[in-house]
Amino acid sequence: xxxxxxxxxxxxxxxxxxxxxxxxxxxxxxxxxxxxxxxxxxxxxxxxxxxxxxxxxxxxxxxxxxxxxxxxxxxxxxxxxxxxxxxxxxxxxxxxxxxxxxxxxxxxxxxxxxxxxxxxxxxxxxxxxxxxxxxxxxxxxxxxxxxxxxxxxxxxxxxxxxxxxxxxxxxxxxxxxxxxxxxxxxxxxxxxxxxxxxxxxxxxxxxxxxxxxxxxxxxxxxxxxxxxxxxxxxxxxxxxxxxxxxxxxxxxxxxxxxxxxxxxxxxxxxxxxxxxxxxxxxxxxxxxxxxxxxxxxxxxxxxxxxxxxxxxxxxxxxxxxxxxxxxxxxxxxxxxxxxxxxx
Amino acid sequence: xxxxxxxxxxxxxxxxxxxxxxxxxxxxxxxxxxxxxxxxxxxxxxxxxxxxxxxxxxxxxxxxxxxxxxxxxxxxxxxxxxxxxxxxxxxxxxxxxxxxxxxxxxxxxxxxxxxxxxxxxxxxxxxxxxxxxxxxxxxxxxxxxxxxxxxxxxxxxxxxxxxxxxxxxxxxxxxxxxxxxxxxxxxxxxxxxxxxxxxxxxxxxxxxxxxxxxxxxxxxxxxxxxxxxxxxxxxxxxxxxxxxxxxxxxxxxxxxxxxxxxxxxxxxxxxxxxxxxxxxxxxxxxxxxxxxxxxxxxxxxxxxxxxxxxxxxxxxxxxxxxxxxxxxxxxxxxxxxxxxxxxx
Numbered sequence: 001x002x003x004x005x006x007x008x009x010x011x012x013x014x015x016x017x018x019x020x021x022x023x024x025x026x027x028x029x030x031x032x033x034x035x036x037x038x039x040x041x042x043x044x045x046x047x048x049x050x051x052x053x054x055x056x057x058x059x060x061x062x063x064x065x066x067x068x069x070x071x072x073x074x075x076x077x078x079x080x081x082x083x084x085x086x087x088x089x090x091x092x093x094x095x096x097x098x099x100x101x102x103x104x105x106x107x108x109x110x111x112x113x114x115x116x117x118x119x120x121x122x123x124x125x126x127x128x129x130x131x132x133x134x135x136x137x138x139x140x141x142x143x144x145x146x147x148x149x150x151x152x153x154x155x156x157x158x159x160x161x162x163x164x165x166x167x168x169x170x171x172x173x174x175x176x177x178x179x180x181x182x183x184x185x186x187x188x189x190x191x192x193x194x195x196x197x198x199x200x201x202x203x204x205x206x207x208x209x210x211x212x213x214x215x216x217x218x219x220x221x222x223x224x225x226x227x228x229x230x231x232x233x234x235x236x237x238x239x240x241x242x243x244x245x246x247x248x249x250x251x252x253x254x255x256x257x258x259x260x261x262x263x264x265x266x267x268x269x270x271x272x273x274x275x276x277x278x279x280x281x282x283x284x285x286x287x288x289x290x291x292x293x294x295x296x297x298x299x300x301x302x303x304x305x306x307x308x309x310x311x312x313x314x315x316x317x318x319x320x321x322x323x324x325x326x327x328x329x330x331x332x333x334x335x336x337x338x339x340x341x342x343x
Numbered sequence: 344x345x346x347x348x349x350x351x352x353x354x355x356x357x358x359x360x361x362x363x364x365x366x367x368x369x370x371x372x373x374x375x376x377x378x379x380x381x382x383x384x385x386x387x388x389x390x391x392x393x394x395x396x397x398x399x400x401x402x403x404x405x406x407x408x409x410x411x412x413x414x415x416x417x418x419x420x421x422x423x424x425x426x427x428x429x430x431x432x433x434x435x436x437x438x439x440x441x442x443x444x445x446x447x448x449x450x451x452x453x454x455x456x457x458x459x460x461x462x463x464x465x466x467x468x469x470x471x472x473x474x475x476x477x478x479x480x481x482x483x484x485x486x487x488x489x490x491x492x493x494x495x496x497x498x499x500x501x502x503x504x505x506x507x508x509x510x511x512x513x514x515x516x517x518x519x520x521x522x523x524x525x526x527x528x529x530x531x532x533x534x535x536x537x538x539x540x541x542x543x544x545x546x547x548x549x550x551x552x553x554x555x556x557x558x559x560x561x562x563x564x565x566x567x568x569x570x571x572x573x574x575x576x577x578x579x580x581x582x583x584x585x586x587x588x589x590x591x592x593x594x595x596x597x598x599x600x601x602x603x604x605x606x607x608x609x610x611x612x613x614x615x616x617x618x619x620x621x622x623x624x625x626x627x628x629x630x631x632x633x634x635x636x637x638x639x640x641x642x643x644x645x646x647x648x649x650x651x652x653x654x655x656x657x658x659x660x661x662x663x664x665x666x667x668x669x670x671x672x673x674x675x676x677x678x679x680x681x682x683x684x685x686x687x
Binding site for chain 2 (some may be wrong): 203
């Protein structure tokens, strides 16, 4: 019930965005420049969802120029620098993930006070509304729910005998300071510990060789581990590869290791299709690129301010619906889909 | 043939005396001051960036941001320049920067900011001493030693922040002392800029006016020759490493004060930027010739290029490539200028 309202808002928003209403607003003579400052760089396949949906937005609203600025380093220091430089260009709106409310609050408050509207996307400020950074709204998934829903699905499958019951679950994260990733782990932790499993977070980094070595060392030291939850889709093949090399039977069956990941990316979908990955999740990435631009536009043109956060996910992606997801994701990624299939 | 050609040739027109003098004078200045190239490149880039960015680059807010980035990178570059001056290299400064940031933020909520900053600088100096002692006592190349310490202290930083980060909530970031260590701006300048200016003045005075400067460059020029003249080579190198560590940690302190946040990734890859700043600024990697002002200007140029690409909305997949190309072009331009200046 708690998420029903934001999800309903997201549905309305999606319908509106995709049906091309608000013709009056589209005829505006004013021109705008909106900047998305992102932690998702070109080395992350999810960037395509955001940039493509922003391109789609500018086709619908030719009087709006959108820019996507990001870093390929998972560094909050770098993100804050990019944000400050984006603010310096005096855009008409900014969309930014609140990867650290402490680090981003200073520059964002200054931007908002100087009249630049801000929409948080992908990661929200976790504090209560009256304490958080005064952005217009948050558009994105709920990271805690992502971990929680995936955990619930895994338990359902385990209880049905499709996969083993969890004994020790490791949450493999590439960024130890990323609030969103920590929330994903926390959501999974709650479900798994309630089911009697041990749970641990493991920092593996974003570099493949280091990540593989770290996971291998962890699995050797903790042989009772039988679930790996990778909080990025591109690290799922690394986790599967390590477990496979160690003879831990990582495919989806009623024995050995079970791999769970996130995002509707080629690596996640092909992993599910091949039987290597149990499930993934979609946080509605396409909307996370499009909807912040739309709300910034409506704010300027119509004076709209959303009264609640807009949840675009999670939706659990399972083997049952994989063909539907593959068709949709191929439409977004095009030829890049096969290039980004790292299995 | 040469004589015939010479006989048939028109008399060579001599340039006006004043103009020839000024060109020669400029040549002499460039050949004597290695940093002139980077100052000219900076001036050229400022003109080009201002003219082509429609006010997005050349505005007070952005220049303030560039100067804040220059301040932290510049402090690190000053330390690296000192080590380069002795003919060694310190590539662990990125991790030292991170350790400085973490130390400061870990302490600043319990003790006064100046004490927290002092502790941070002491940690940096200790890391510098660790590097310096290993290099001078074992004779192992500094590249290897500091590569190792780069990883050791990055590892410690990541381990310290495993599962959480160090931060000071926005509402608690106030007071003159917190502001003094990068926590806020005075006018358009983050206070870190004043620390950089102070460090530049003090270190330049040390280099130009005190025996330390002569000894440092003598060690870098020829350690054997300096030793034969009574210079305690190992001690000079150790001091340079300690100063380098302390400056990198001070940079980390100022960055942490500004962000109010530090995690294990703080300062990652900044070591490469610091070395690039020094080389662009006229420091000779073989040692014996450095320019502190040039190193700071190198940091300003790198920060400016990075900022220009951001404000022009360059997509991330092209960003590193363009940044690299511009840095290579700037280095080539500097080299050409010096070659021209040294040509008789």
